[in-house]
Amino acid sequence: MGKNTTTDVTLYEIEKNSYLLDTPGFQSIDIYEIPSKDLANFFLEFREYLKNCEFVSCLHLKEENCGVLNALKNGKISNKRYENFVKIYNDLKYEEEHKW
Numbered sequence: 539m540g541k542n543t544t545t546d547v548t549l550y551e552i553e554k555n556s557y558l559l560d561t562p563g564f565q566s567i568d569i570y571e572i573p574s575k576d577l578a579n580f581f582l583e584f585r586e587y588l589k590n591c592e593f594v595s596c597l598h599l600k601e602e603n604c605g606v607l608n609a610l611k612n613g614k615i616s617n618k619r620y621e622n623f624v625k626i627y628n629d630l631k632y633e634e635e636h637k638w
């Protein structure tokens with residue numbers, strides 16, 4: 539419990555390194571406005587597995603008992619989508635760390 543799942547957004551990769559977010563209220567939002575820790579919520583097929591993560595703060599990278607990593611292992615999430623997730627996550631993280 540305690541997870542914020544109020545956002546309802548779809549993330550599309552329109553071309554390499556270019557992403558479009560489809561949201562109910564907005565045409566598009568800047569991907570760099572997504573907090574890196576919330577990124578998994580933007581991958582719709584990840585969402586049903588997020589609740590299986592042991593930790594609410596799970597980043598789905600190397601954690602034990604991560605619902606996303608387990609789904610990946612079981613072939614329920616495609617490797618390519620997961621790779622995209624990690625790549626975008628690292629981009630966001632980098633931006634966050636270099637904001638100042």
Ligand SMILES: [Zn+2]
Pocket residue numbers: 588591592596597598599601603604605606607
């Ligand atoms: Zn996780």
